[in-house]
Amino acid sequence: MPTLNWIGKEAVVKHHKEVPFRLLEPVPELSCEKVGAGSTANCAAASGNLIVQGDNLHALKALLPRYAGQVKCIYIDPPYNTGNEGWVYNDNVNSPEIRKWLGEVVGKEGETLDRHDRWLSMMYPRLVLLRQFLREDGAIFVSIDDNEVATLRLLMDEIFGAKNFVASAIWNMMDSPKNSARHLSEDHEYVVLYAANKDKWRPNPLPRSEAMIARYKNPDNDPRGPWLLSDLAARNFYAQGRYAITTPSGKVIDGPPSGSYWRVSEEKFWELDRDNRIWWGKTGSNRPGIKRFLTDVKDGVVPRTLWPWQEVGSTRHSKQEISQILNLGASSDLFVTPKPTALIQRILQIATDADSLVLDSFAGSGTTGHAVLKQNAEDGGHRKSILVEMDEGIASSLTAERVKRIANGYTNAKGQTVEGLGGGFQFCRLSAEPLFDADGQIRSDVKFAQLAEFVWFAETGTGFTGTADSPLLGIHDGRAIYLLYNGILKDKSVGGGNVLTGPVFDVLPKFAGPKVIYAAANRMGARAAREGITFKQTPYALEE
Numbered sequence: 001m002p003t004l005n006w007i008g009k010e011a012v013v014k015h016h017k018e019v020p021f022r023l024l025e026p027v028p029e030l031s032c033e034k035v036g037a038g039s040t041a042n043c044a045a046a047s048g049n050l051i052v053q054g055d056n057l058h059a060l061k062a063l064l065p066r067y068a069g070q071v072k073c074i075y076i077d078p079p080y081n082t083g084n085e086g087w088v089y090n091d092n093v094n095s096p097e098i099r100k101w102l103g104e105v106v107g108k109e110g111e112t113l114d115r116h117d118r119w120l121s122m123m124y125p126r127l128v129l130l131r132q133f134l135r136e137d138g139a140i141f142v143s144i145d146d147n148e149v150a151t152l153r154l155l156m157d158e159i160f161g162a163k164n165f166v167a168s169a170i171w172n173m174m175d176s177p178k179n180s181a182r183h184l185s186e187d188h189e190y191v192v193l194y195a196a197n198k199d200k201w202r203p204n205p206l207p208r209s210e211a212m213i214a215r216y217k218n219p220d221n222d223p224r225g226p227w228l229l230s231d232l233a234a235r236n237f238y239a240q241g242r243y244a245i246t247t248p249s250g251k252v253i254d255g256p257p258s259g260s261y262w263r264v265s266e267e268k269f270w271e272l273d274r275d276n277r278i279w280w281g282k283t284g285s286n287r288p289g290i291k292r293f294l295t296d297v298k299d300g301v302v303p304r305t306l307w308p309w310q311e312v313g314s315t316r317h318s319k320q321e322i323s324q325i326l327n328l329g330a331s332s333d334l335f336v337t338p339k340p341t342a343l344i345q346r347i348l349q350i351a352t353d354a355d356s357l358v359l360d361s362f363a364g365s366g367t368t369g370h371a372v373l374k375q376n377a378e379d380g381g382h383r384k385s386i387l388v389e390m391d392e393g394i395a396s397s398l399t400a401e402r403v404k405r406i407a408n409g410y411t412n413a414k415g416q417t418v419e420g421l422g423g424g425f426q427f428c429r430l431s432a433e434p435l436f437d438a439d440g441q442i443r444s445d446v447k448f449a450q451l452a453e454f455v456w457f458a459e460t461g462t463g464f465t466g467t468a469d470s471p472l473l474g475i476h477d478g479r480a481i482y483l484l485y486n487g488i489l490k491d492k493s494v495g496g497g498n499v500l501t502g503p504v505f506d507v508l509p510k511f512a513g514p515k516v517i518y519a520a521a522n523r524m525g526a527r528a529a530r531e532g533i534t535f536k537q538t539p540y541a542l543e544e
Helices: 056-067 096-101 113-133 149-164 210-214 266-274 315-326 341-351 367-379 392-408 448-460 502-507
Strands: 024-026 032-036 050-053 071-076 134-144 165-172 188-195 227-231 289-293 357-360 384-389 409-411 417-419 424-430 472-476 479-483 515-519 533-537
Touching: 032 392, 050 056, 050 392, 056 113, 056 384, 056 424, 056 448, 071 113, 071 341, 113 134, 113 149, 134 149, 134 341, 149 165, 149 188, 315 341, 315 392, 341 367, 357 367, 367 384, 367 392, 384 392, 392 409, 392 424, 448 472, 448 479, 448 515
Parallel strands: 050 384, 050 424, 071 134, 071 357, 357 384, 479 515, 515 533
Antiparallel strands: 024 424, 032 424, 134 188, 165 188, 227 289, 409 417, 472 479
């Protein structure tokens, strides 16, 4: 299988492991939740939606302990690396090659080799972390254009597995040609789709449009309702698919058209005719077709890989949309490359269920958060979104502001009142200091519930969904996982309950099977083995 190599690859392959764990710190004044007329509150418990401001590499690492293995759908719209962008991702990888390529604004002077190396070095650790968020039946969708689509495919083949590639959808993003194009008008982008496990991922059918439903007619007043005529002939070989048919008018049809076969056997054909499921035309002499009733077809249609702008919006529509929501002037360049909400809704319709968790780590203008609220409003779902935006100004004044207006309602640029869709979000920033201080010790201000998430993730590789109100965090794969930390036992024992001793063990919630206990020290001696305890010392076991 082809492999992708670039300058600096060796330095970034395991870089995600070197990124320190950080805490998420809520910012109540930027959070949004309707709790009553004219009032807002921190909404972590109510809505479940998050907007995180910070470099997405560090943000993803901070989110893993809570959300690993729980995300149904990831959508990202990373920099396209066109050479005209001003993106900066300084990942501080300790390598001379990476120090040379990373942390610099992408060159604007045409095509340069180092620009592609930088892009790949930026994308690799982020995609590795994103892979860990997906459920086994989850999928990731990546917007990209021709600048990096080839290298993106190879990169994702390596991280997600070539066998898990599903498709590349083509988004017809332009509703009119670019007359200023030097060569050809570039009218499309790609949405590259990989599943976490292709054998377990299945797309949802898309809703039928009104135009599709309107194609169903009932010219013979069949009591079963409207139907659509389906060709009886097909090109796939069928051993029983060649026979003559005599129409009601007496006309003999010798067989299917050259190079094709009837879809059903002769016996099945006449069975369908007796059930009035064959249409011969108004005169009874046409080549027969099969009546497909609207009531018999699936609730939706199979998703296709060509997405016309008429169905999912264009770049012009997306700019108008965000301008109307935020009352931006026509010449505003606050955010010039948003995606249409309908495009992200198409992805949600294909890849999410009513209660799915959706992640976007290049959130930009907040289209994904908007699309989640809109899709929930349309189908009664309870999807949750996690958005990550690096730029502090964009995160607060654009990402959060847009989602807030969509949730609460707003007055658009035309002065019209637009009703809110409901919902909200908690706005967070990354802690300035990592979970561990310069001496490798757990920061003194870290709470039990916060450390519990990291312990659970370190032990299970999955996100923590418990309540963190007991030393027993939960049971995983037949073993109980405990944490002694920060006075969880109300200072009844040695070290405020942070040290494992016989008396401490005796007051812990009971579990008959194997136990893993994280604590500052173990003073149980040989008894620990007899009790089926595997001891792991904090903080060192968490730093591995």
